[in-house]
Amino acid sequence: MARREFDEFEAVSAMVPSPEGYDAAIAVKPLHFAGSPTFHKVLAGQKFKTALEADQAANQQLARLIGVDAEGQLVFPASN
Structure with missing residues (x-):
């Protein structure tokens, strides 16, 4: 689990279990x-397939995160 702080929010990598496996x-x-x-x-x-794999993928996405907006929504760089 990785953690980052932004102006008013903290963001933490996580995983969410589902019947088919795990979501990042x-x-x-x-x-x-x-x-x-x-x-x-x-x-x-x-x-x-595993919580660890989902958390690792979430860590990568957390590293890409450039901020959290005023409503608590994730802000990523625009894709090319």
């Missing part, structure tokens, strides 16, 4: 307020 995800939570994190599945359509 990034959990977002406000830095200065209590509350549950919001999970954002990344790499849509890709399923991983």
Whole structure:
């Protein structure tokens, strides 16, 4: 599990179990307020056999993340 801080939020790599395996995800939570994190599945359509594989994929996506907007949504660089 990797963690990054942005202006008002922290983002943490995560995985979400599903009947077909695991999804890579990034959990977002406000830095200065209590509350549950919001999970954002990344790499849509890709399923991983193990939680470790999903977390490693989420770590890679977390490294690409350039920010979290005011509504807590993930911001990635524009693809070419």
